[in-house]
Amino acid sequence: MGRMGPVVGDQAHEGWVVPVFADGAQGAGSTSARGVLVARRRDDGPRxxxxxxxxxxxxxxxxxxWQDGAVIGGDGIVHHTGGQVRREVIDEAEEWRPAAEVVGWVAGCTCGWRGTHWTRVPAPELADPASRRLAVTGPWVDLAADDEKRVMLEWRRHIEPWQTLEDVEQAAVRQAAAACALDDAVYAARAAGASWPAIGRATGVTCRSALERWSAGG
Structure with missing residues (x-):
């Protein structure tokens, strides 16, 4: 889909350039000869x-x-949804739109964040990155590499706090693994006959501290 960002807890922060349409609809991250796949919004009803x-x-x-506010069964009978009827979408239909209908882009993140809008212009001479206007000619929607970097710069700023938290998590994992390795080494040394004063010197702590930390296991 795009650029892999940090994963903190259970939340991934993957970023990509999101195509935007005139009615506010956004691309889901897939393009093909069929055009741009439109993303479903959380508040969308059935399509x-x-x-x-x-x-x-x-x-x-x-x-x-689902068709225009009613459900058409396999037998062709139309079932209306008025009154106290609970409706549930059990299989979503895909909506594709021509890439030529894309009017701009925003940076997006899988956490739901969206960046500031960049406007699509039809010719390179009309482009002005300082004014957030980018050109894509023809029917395609893919940005040039430099323009994609401009759009995604905002996403990189967005993920900075989570990136640092991921670094903390990874450091904590390494520290825990090192502590386990040290425990195993101490127990092995004790089994081989090493004294507590010797273990204290090897680990940089006092004999008493070494005894308090590892005596239960060795």
Whole structure:
């Protein structure tokens, strides 16, 4: 999809250039000869073509294709969704749009963050990165390498706090692994007959500290 960023806890921060359409819809990160795959927004309701399940108050359910506010079952019967009916999208239909309809870009992150808008202009002589105007000619939507770096610079600033936290997590893991290795080495030394004063000198602590830390295991 794009650039791999830090993973802190269970949250990944992968970044990519997000195409933007005039109605505010955004690309999902996939492009092909079909155009640009449009991302689903969290507050989107069913789209035409989605497979939807309706659950009525009496527990009965109906499944079918969503079309203009109603569900069309496999038997062709139209089921309306008025009243107390719970609807659930069980299979999302893909929406593709022509790349020529892209009006700009933003930097995006898998955590949900979005950067500031960059406007698409139709000719290189109209481009002005200082004014956040970038040119892509023809039907394609991919930015030139330098322009992509300009857009993604904001994402790099966005991930800086998480990048430092990931560094802390990795350092903590290394420290824990080193502590386990030290414990194993001390127990092996004790099993081989090393004294507590000798272990203290080898580990840079006093004999008493070495005894308190490792005597239970060795």
């Amino acid at each position: 035409n073509g989605d497979r939807v399940r309706l659950t009525y108050r009496d527990g009965c359910t109906v499944e079918g294709a």
